[in-house]
Amino acid sequence: MTGDSDIIKASLPAKAKKAPVHHSPVSEHFRGSFPLFVNRFNEGFELREHDHEYLELVYVMSGEGYHYVGSSIERTTKGCLYILPVGTSHILRPGDTSGKNSLIVYNLCILPEFIGMLKSWLSSYSSSGGLWTIFNGEPGSHIALLDKAMRFREPFEQLHREFAEQREGYETSMFSILLQLTVQISRQMGAETGNGREANINGLHREMSGLLDYVNQHIAEPLTLGQLSMEAGLSRRHFIRRFRQLTGMGFSDYLQHKRIELACRLLLETGDKIETIANSTGYRDLTHFRQVFRKIMGTSPKDYRKGGANF
DSSP: OOSTTOOBOOOOSSOOOOOOOEEEOGGGTOOTTOOEEEEEEEEOSSOOOEEESSEEEEEEEEOEEEEEETTEEEEEETTEEEEEOTTOOEEEEESOSSSTTOEEEEEEEEOHHHHHHHHHHHTTTOSOGGGGGGGOOOTTOOEEEEOTTOTTHHHHHHHHHHHHHOOTTHHHHHHHHHHHHHHHHHHHHHHHHHTTHHHHHHHHHHHHHHHHHHHHHTTTSOBOHHHHHHHHTOOHHHHHHHHHHHHSSOHHHHHHHHHHHHHHHHHHHOOOOHHHHHHHTTOSOHHHHHHHHHHHHSSOHHHHHHHGGGO
């Protein structure tokens, strides 16, 4: 695909099943009774989509790429913060395979019962019960914030350093940093709600969510920018702008990623030839399909299928 006006042509007789999501249990990271886990991770292409039995805060320190959350895709960049409730599936991918702009993140994992303990304890001394609503999301939901000033960088670095070094009193230090970070996040969310940003985003979702759902459900069928903008009652230019505001990427880029996501499922769950899968997801040129697949997934379709759950 080369432009926003390109046509997607495909024929898929039945909707493909979603590839299995890896379920990350508490025992995968947590040791003993300590309720926090922190790491610094260079995102690549080896991990699969996963969900957790615990809360996770992901903070992007550097680089650019894509964040797949459930059935949606978001552009991600330095300063992006994600709050992921128990049961929300996601995966981060770098923007390319060159490694020149590495996508480096901090992951802060929290046992949900610990948040309940903090909330209960602090309720006796404070009326700020609303602070903890940021951790109350339902499975499948998430919160995304952009920290342009990188104010969250220092607390995440401190949490990581304390957890890695585990000097005397590190547990208490980490708890205090977590409390400060929670206040910072809550204040930023309050400020954004106050200046109308949240209302604007909600308006965008209401305006275009139906069309976005349609695109996601019919990704392998003929779709054109002109057709969708007409359905939305918007000019082509206005539709492109609205689509980018909502998804963080252009129409063609979004379709390309969704098509490769479908190709991954077919590679894992069917025995179809790679050429057949390319045609089924809208790629008539097999060479082009392979090039796009490698750019997004960091490996060839053949190796992706061969590697199975290892990628």
